[in-house]
Amino acid sequence: MTKSTKPKWLLPVLGYGALAGLVLICFMVLRYSTVALSWEAELYAGTAGLIFLVLGLWLGYRRQRPNRKPSAPKDPLSPREMDILEAVSQGASNREVADTFHISLSTVKTHLSNIYAKLGVKRRTQAISTAKALKILS
Amino acid sequence: MTKSTKPKWLLPVLGYGALAGLVLICFMVLRYSTVALSWEAELYAGTAGLIFLVLGLWLGYRRQRPNRKPSAPKDPLSPREMDILEAVSQGASNREVADTFHISLSTVKTHLSNIYAKLGVKRRTQAISTAKALKILS
DNA sequence: GACAAAATCGTACTTTTGGCCGAGGGTGGA
């Protein structure tokens, strides 16, 4: 799946916040435990909090790690299918595709069904998304 | 329509992160101070962590991301509309969008209709194509 | 508090899309 590139700040910040909260809770619990805690334990917890803080800020600043490409062109779309997919990706309806290529609506549907099967998807929007991820569409 | 919703939420979110970190630091410092700390102090700090945790989750649940990208020429899509458009561009059906955002199918359709109107298109595939051309979608 | 924008939900309707069949013609290779 293609990862969203939008929440560049929110997700890491929230995640770090959750972690910080957990650390606080753990800290609290430790304070009330009957186990004798040395000051090293508290130092450890506090340091963990700081680490999470820095980590969260760092993750928030630079994420966007490149995903591994799912380039598996084991789905050889036929030339005609590429035509249809291309047109569809630019917003054309089935009717419009049929008109521009001078074929019937049925043919367009058949091509699309085959495209969906080859790409392993169920909708045209998925086909577009997948095809772009597979680099077979610009 | 002309009034642009300023990122009044982004700042608090980032601020909350900083506050959580400060609480952690204060907690640590207090533990080392010679001042006798009552258990209420620790309870207070722990509660603060919990509050921040809940606050962060709540903020993340709604108001995912206020759009502050300057590359939007016109057509100010609302934050929610950007959410829907983003999901749709990745192949989600209306039903799936409704489920992932915990809203009704009607709401999704309403949002999409408004998106189409703002982008001057008639179909979701056109909306995706146009939005990418306008750089409001990656 | 008043106000505007945004977000939410509903119902009813039309259009589009997709699934599931089947089928015929053309082309190139074994």
Next chain:
DNA sequence: TCCACCCTCGGCCAAAAGTACGATTTTGTC
């Protein structure tokens, strides 16, 4: 020649998508 593949088309049906209203609630700002 037969076979595999591609392109073509059709009907029927169901699901999804889109349109066109109206409506309430939430939210941010003044």
